[in-house]
Amino acid sequence: MLTIRSVGRRFPGGVEALRDVSLRLGAGDFLALLGPSGCGKSTLLRLIAGLDRPDAGSLDWDAGHALAPGDAGFVFQDATLLPWATAEDNVFLPLRLRGMSRPRAMPAVREALAHVGLGGFEKARPRTLSGGMRMRVSIARALVTRPRLLLMDEPFAALDEFTRHKLQADLLALWRELGCTIVFVTHSIYEACFLARRIVLMTPRPGRVAREMASALAHGADTRLDPAYAALVAEVSRSMERALEAG
Amino acid sequence: MKAAPLLFGLLALIAWEAVVRAGNVPPYIVPGPVAIVAAFAAGPLSLLTALASTLVVTFIALAVAAVLGALLAFAMSVSRLAQAAIQPWAVVLQVTPIVAIVPLVIIWVGYLVTSPRISTLITLVVSATIVAFFPIFANTAEGLASAPAELGDLFRLYGGGRWQTLALLRLPAALPYFLTGLRISGGLALVGAVVAEFVAGSGGFASGLAYTIQEAGFRLQVPRMFAALVLLSLAGIAINLGLGALARFVLRRRGMA
Numbered sequence A: 001m002l003t004i005r006s007v008g009r010r011f012p013g014g015v016e017a018l019r020d021v022s023l024r025l026g027a028g029d030f031l032a033l034l035g036p037s038g039c040g041k042s043t044l045l046r047l048i049a050g051l052d053r054p055d056a057g058s059l060d061w062d063a064g065h066a067l068a069p070g071d072a073g074f075v076f077q078d079a080t081l082l083p084w085a086t087a088e089d090n091v092f093l094p095l096r097l098r099g100m101s102r103p104r105a106m107p108a109v110r111e112a113l114a115h116v117g118l119g120g121f122e123k124a125r126p127r128t129l130s131g132g133m134r135m136r137v138s139i140a141r142a143l144v145t146r147p148r149l150l151l152m153d154e155p156f157a158a159l160d161e162f163t164r165h166k167l168q169a170d171l172l173a174l175w176r177e178l179g180c181t182i183v184f185v186t187h188s189i190y191e192a193c194f195l196a197r198r199i200v201l202m203t204p205r206p207g208r209v210a211r212e213m214a215s216a217l218a219h220g221a222d223t224r225l226d227p228a229y230a231a232l233v234a235e236v237s238r239s240m241e242r243a244l245e246a247g
Numbered sequence B: 001m002k003a004a005p006l007l008f009g010l011l012a013l014i015a016w017e018a019v020v021r022a023g024n025v026p027p028y029i030v031p032g033p034v035a036i037v038a039a040f041a042a043g044p045l046s047l048l049t050a051l052a053s054t055l056v057v058t059f060i061a062l063a064v065a066a067v068l069g070a071l072l073a074f075a076m077s078v079s080r081l082a083q084a085a086i087q088p089w090a091v092v093l094q095v096t097p098i099v100a101i102v103p104l105v106i107i108w109v110g111y112l113v114t115s116p117r118i119s120t121l122i123t124l125v126v127s128a129t130i131v132a133f134f135p136i137f138a139n140t141a142e143g144l145a146s147a148p149a150e151l152g153d154l155f156r157l158y159g160g161g162r163w164q165t166l167a168l169l170r171l172p173a174a175l176p177y178f179l180t181g182l183r184i185s186g187g188l189a190l191v192g193a194v195v196a197e198f199v200a201g202s203g204g205f206a207s208g209l210a211y212t213i214q215e216a217g218f219r220l221q222v223p224r225m226f227a228a229l230v231l232l233s234l235a236g237i238a239i240n241l242g243l244g245a246l247a248r249f250v251l252r253r254r255g256m257a
């Protein structure tokens, strides 16, 4: 659905975040962008979302796939909720900005919250929720418009292991159920291997695509014990080391 | 632990009284707490009326400053031109000592308003407003720009327009800043009212606490001066605590504190 052609991004002040990045994104992909801190992962994600423009190259959407408001859901590294709004109102926000009335939006809002396991917390304010719950509100907010494309910037990085594993499993289930396209930024090799079908390794700044790997893990109850998972982690780790040396 | 400041205050008062008595300090130099309370008890009505007069000026000025400060900060945040036009003048007003402005205000207001009672009231309010304006203005302006950039991105991603972003993001984000400004300005409005009373003198309306202090000073009624002073600080403390409680109440209701 999207072709990224030789994209470069240099920030005012001279930091070259991305150089000559080319990538194709197909409908239904679950793609992990994996790379060390500062390699331009967030920058690339913002370019895909249309929140920033490249200085070189182009992002070309296939006919009929160009993003309209609400087509893409974005999950930031922090939950970035409105502190004065309830969980419900935070999830309502994307629909509200598109002019939908509250009564018409509420079924979708409730459903999105239930989806991330927050049924019953509709009226809770962000302050009264745990970090993991806030993150889930943020994910519900990204899901409420039923986006074709879900862009996630290290959404689970700040969470504890238990919550992270739970949310990772939930995300996989959601992806299967909704059939959306996901671009997932992470700097955890384990997370990338566990979640993604395609793993795109990026070099240190300026960020380039070092290598792409496919995962054919059959997700079951014990994926993390699967030797294929261990082998994939080992392979990605080696590639990462090579990319770091080269970069 | 909570009683510590009170206990300390009480001890200080006792020590004060003891020193004044032991040293035979005349009450027209330094009165003890007992003499001050007696001075208050001798004419509570006139002191309280003076306090009320000062407070009326303070609260009108605070209200005007709140409305003006918030409106101008708002105008600045939606228009570059307004920002360029307003910002320097706000700073000029802030850095110019109010004592130096009051005589001008007296002349201008006196020229426009003939009734001396009303013209003095307006002079005092205008002067106190000038003092109280800046913290509300500056804090609100900062608050309107305080929403995290990522939330701004979120609004853009979902096609949120300028006014939607203002109403749903920037105004609510500015509220705690506005309340902080209001609290600072509350104390300043009182200071401004008193300073203006000192400069404007006793023309008609100006029978506030500053006038009481001046008048008692001329008559060497030092205990009465102290009584007026104590009322003034109590009023300042009450305004500060009251506005602090208001801010906490509002922010708690909005889930922000």
Ligand SMILES: Nc1ncnc2c1ncn2[C@@H]1O[C@H](COP(=O)(O)OP(=O)(O)OP(=O)(O)O)[C@@H](O)[C@H]1O
Binding pocket: A011, A012, A013, A015, A016, A017, A035, A036, A037, A038, A039, A040, A041, A042, A043, A044, A187, A205
């Ligand atoms: N708005 C900006 N202005 C200037 N420089 C920026 C801006 N945004 C990012 N950069 C720079 O671009 C580089 C890449 O930043 P980016 O946030 O994309 O990295 P990242 O891969 O997401 O890192 P992390 O894993 O730490 O989040 C960094 O060196 C950063 O300092």
Ligand SMILES: [Mg+2]
Binding pocket: A041, A042, A043, A153
């Ligand atoms: Mg990042």
